[in-house]
Amino acid sequence: MKNIAIFISGSGSNMKAIVENIKQNKITGVKPVLVLSSTVKAGGLEYAKNSGIDTAVFSYKGLNPEQISDGLITLLNKYDVDFIILAGFIKILPEKLVKKYKGRILNIHPSLIPKFCGKGFYGLKVHEEVIKAGETETGATVHFVDEGVDTGEIILQRTCPVYQDDSAEVLQKRVLKIEHELYSEAIAKVIEL
Ligand code: GRF
Numbered sequence: 001m002k003n004i005a006i007f008i009s010g011s012g013s014n015m016k017a018i019v020e021n022i023k024q025n026k027i028t029g030v031k032p033v034l035v036l037s038s039t040v041k042a043g044g045l046e047y048a049k050n051s052g053i054d055t056a057v058f059s060y061k062g063l064n065p066e067q068i069s070d071g072l073i074t075l076l077n078k079y080d081v082d083f084i085i086l087a088g089f090i091k092i093l094p095e096k097l098v099k100k101y102k103g104r105i106l107n108i109h110p111s112l113i114p115k116f117c118g119k120g121f122y123g124l125k126v127h128e129e130v131i132k133a134g135e136t137e138t139g140a141t142v143h144f145v146d147e148g149v150d151t152g153e154i155i156l157q158r159t160c161p162v163y164q165d166d167s168a169e170v171l172q173k174r175v176l177k178i179e180h181e182l183y184s185e186a187i188a189k190v191i192e193l
Contacts, residue, residue: 002082002191005034005075007089012037012044014087014108017180018187019051027188033079036072038091054079060091069096076101085187086145090122095147105145106190108183110175112157113141117150127168127175135162138171140179142186156186 006015015035021027035048036056048055056075060068072093076084086093086107098105109117109126116126116138130138139159144152158178162171 002030003033003080004030004083004085004187005036005079005081006032006048006085006087007036007038008042008044008087009038009090010042010044010088012042012047012087013176014179014183015044015085016047018085018087018184019048019053021184023051027184027191029191030083030187033081034075036075038089065094066096069094069100072097073100083187083190084145085183087183092149093145098145098147102146103144106155106183106186107143107145107150107152108179108186109141109143109150110138110172110179111141112137112139112159113143113150113154117141119149121150124168124172127171130162131166131168131171138162138175140175140182142183155189156182158182 006018008015019032022030022032032053034054034056036058037045038058040057045055058071082104084101084105111117111126116129137159139157141157142155146152160174160178
């Protein structure tokens with residue numbers, strides 16, 4: 001059994017989808033032991049608590065990279081975490097942590113990497129840019145996290161169409177729907193590696 005920690009900052013819909021898939025035995029061999037949020041405001045925290053998963057709020061505020069990685073590593077050790085699942089976690093992980101967990105940190109991005117990713121590409125902005133560029137296809141990508149931003153090895157990608165009258169909000173919803181299936185599939189794939 002592999003222990004996973006899911007890191008969130010927002011609504012946590014990807015986290016919820018992963019936890020639901022585990023509850024329904026659609027993914028086996030993984031146990032969510034911790035949901036960590038960068039802010040107390042993350043909507044997903046309540047859901048995690050109600051699902052019987054331990055939660056933690058870890059703010060980067062006033063901490064240097066060394067203190068951030070030491071703080072996070074202490075928490076991850078406490079829960080004997082094998083894999084870190086970034087699910088809308090808005091903060092960049094410090095290099096020391098990324099090195100320690102190399103090959104064991106996953107992230108999901110709402111575009112077809114290498115398109116529309118990197119610094120500044122998060123939230124609605126990604127979908128606005130896809131529409132602006134006149135793309136007819138977009139999608140989601142699950143990848144390993146390395147020292148760069150959205151540069152790690154790709155695990156799985158899935159596409160969906162972009163329609164001419166799409167707003168960024170509509171497109172975001174379409175992509176999120178894919179994300180909710182894709183992330184669990186990618187976790188299952190990595191666990192089997
Ligand atoms: C998702 O679009 C994900 O691809 C990106 O952040 C968003 C998180 O959404 N990294 P949610 O909090 O899982 O609903």
